[in-house]
Amino acid sequence: MICPICKDAMIILELDQVEIDYCTTCEGIWLDSGELEMLLENEAERKKVLDTLHEDHDHPEKLNKCPICGKKMIKVHAGENKEVLIDKCKKDHGLWFDKGELNTVVELGAKEEENKIAHLLKEMFENKISTNDKGETK
Template identity: 55%
Template sequence: MNCPICKEPMIILELNRVEIDYCPVCSGIWLDEGELELLYSIDNTESELKKLFRESNDSKEKSFKCPVCRKKMIKIRFNNTELIIDKCPVNHGLWFNKGELEKVLSAKTNQSSQKVLSLLKEMFSYNKSQEAE
C-alpha cells in the first residue's frame, strides 16, 4: 500500500497485535477499519467512537485519497479538539499524520492504550535517533 501523502510504499508494523501501515518517509499511519478500536480497547466500539469523532466541514487541510479505494477522504475532528483526521468515506480506515495517533491514544487512559502509546514513542524515538546518524 502506498502512502496517501507522499505516495511512497508503507511498511507494516505490529502494535499490540494490530498490524498498522506506517510511512517511513512522512511518519504517517494508516489504520484499517476496526484497528483504532482495537488499539483504543473500546468494548462498545460503535457508539463510543461515534462520540469521539465528528465530520469537520470547516477544515482548510488538503484532502487526500484513501490508499485502498482511492476516494477522496473526509475530514473528521477528534473529541472537539483542533485535531483533524482523514477518514475514508466508505470506511476503509483512518489516516493519521505524524503524531496524530499518539494524541488520540493519549486521550484514553486505560492500560492498553498506554501500552500502545509507549510502543509508538519507542518507535518514533528510534526513528529520530536513526535520522541523527
C-alpha cells in the same frame, strides 16, 4: 499499500497484534477500519475516543485520497478540544494519521501513561526522531 501523502510504499508494522501500515517517509500511519478500536484497550477508552470523532467542515482544502479506493477522504477531528485532525475514508476503509497523531488519539482515551499502545508508539517515534534528526532539535 501506498502512502496517501507521499505515494511511497508503506511498510507493515505490528503494534500489539494489530497490523498497521506505516510510511517511513512522512511517518504517517494508516489503520484499516476497526483497527483503532482494537488498539484502544477497553470499552471506556473506545467510547471516550470514538465519541469525540466528528466530521470537520473547516478544512475542505486539503483532502487526501484513500489508499484503498482512491476516493477523497473526509476530515474528522478527534478529542473534545478538536486536538487532532485525521482523514477518514467515506466508504469506511480506514483512517489516516499524520505523524504523531495516532499517539495523540490513543492518549485521549488513556487515563495514564500506563496505556500500552501509547507507550509503544512513543518508543517508536522517539527512536525515529533520534535517528532521523539532523542535529538541530532534541
